[in-house]
Amino acid sequence: MNKQFGWWFFTCGNQILVIPQGERIPYGDVEDLPLPDLDFSKVERFSHYQGEACLRLELAEPIDLGMGEWIELRASMAVLNSQLFDLVGKAQQFALFLKTxxxxxxxxxxxxxxxxxxxxxxxxxxxxxxxRISPSIIVLISHGNKVLLANHRRHQKQEQPIYTAIAGFVEAGETLEHTVHREVREETGLRIKNLRYWKSQPWAFPHSLMAAYFAEYDEGEIQIDRRELADAQWFDVSQLPHLPPPGTIAREMIDHWSEQVTHN
Ligand SMILES: [Zn+2]
Structure with a gap:
């Protein structure tokens, strides 16, 4: 087993090196890569991709490695396929784990x-x-052709405020379903019904695992929790606001829902 052969995840703080070709992550034997002198004794083997090792090397500075460019870890979502992006998340979580x-x-x-x-x-x-893995939930609440989307306070100052689904962390002793009902009630004042689990997504910033649900409006008037949200509204499927970027589970849920509503 050659420790120096595989997919190379060069990281530096919250940045990662991506190359313009192929899968965008450098691949091969360390001897064949056009790299300057690096300390390869610190290489961490953390996973596999397409049957080959995933190797991570953390650098102190984002130096010129003679190939590719350094980009933000989160921005690699738009560049890498979803499997590789999950591996970037895994590398990041593992690095944080070793450090702490x-x-x-x-x-x-x-x-x-x-x-x-x-x-x-x-x-x-x-x-x-x-x-450490922190379970959290995200829920998209619909009411006929309308969907409830919220603008979080942390997104409020953006030029075009992003509207997204309701989300929150699971508290000790709660079931995921309990968390969904509690978060919706706390943040919006609404009651929901017909809760349906959809899928999950690991999100490494910093260490959550999101369980995604669809739900339907049951009763209540919108009364937002101003500590968390700047706004929450019902949006018609034909007039959706500025949404989270593709690749996020929130966006996937909204797209999935609007496709279903539009085709029914
Ligand atoms: Zn001990």
């Missing part, structure tokens, strides 16, 4: 890397730490 789990949270000893799974182990007390 150097010592045992139980006895304080230095942790050591487990070689057969993504974990860190304490040789002193046996404690084992895994990358």
């Amino acid at each position: 789990h150097r010592f045992c949270g139980s006895c304080g000893e230095a942790l050591e890397r487990v070689d057969w799974e993504l974990a860190m182990q304490c040789q002193q007390c046996g404690f084992r730490a895994y990358p």
Whole structure:
């Protein structure tokens, strides 16, 4: 097993190197890549893609590697296929995990890397730490030909405010369904019915796993939580506002819903 052959995820903080050709991630033997002298002892093998290893090397500076360009990790969503983008997320989460789990949270000893799974182990007390994953939900609420979309306070200042589905983190002890009903009630004051699970998406900024649901309006008037939202409205399928970019699960849900409504 050659540790230096595979898909190369060169990262630097929140940036990644992409090349103009092929799958956009450098591929091959380290000897054959036109790279300057780098410290390859720090290469981390974190996954597989098309049967070959995914290798990550974090650089201190976004230096010229003689190929490709550095782009923001999030922006790589528009450039990479969804499988590779998920791998970028995995690399990022793994890097964050290693950086924040150097010592045992139980006895304080230095942790050591487990070689057969993504974990860190304490040789002193046996404690084992895994990358943190925070479950969250996102729900698209419809009412006939209308859909409820909200403008979050953090998107408020943008020139064209983005309107998206309702989302939130799962609290300890909750089921996913409970979270959906609670978030909708807290953020919009509405009650919903006919909750349907659709699919999930890992989102590595920083470490969530989103479960996506469709739901229908049941009762209530919109009363937004001003700490979270700047606005929430019912939008007709023919007059949708500025939406989240393609590739996000929110956009996928809105597109899926509007296609169904338009063709019925
Ligand atoms: Zn320990």
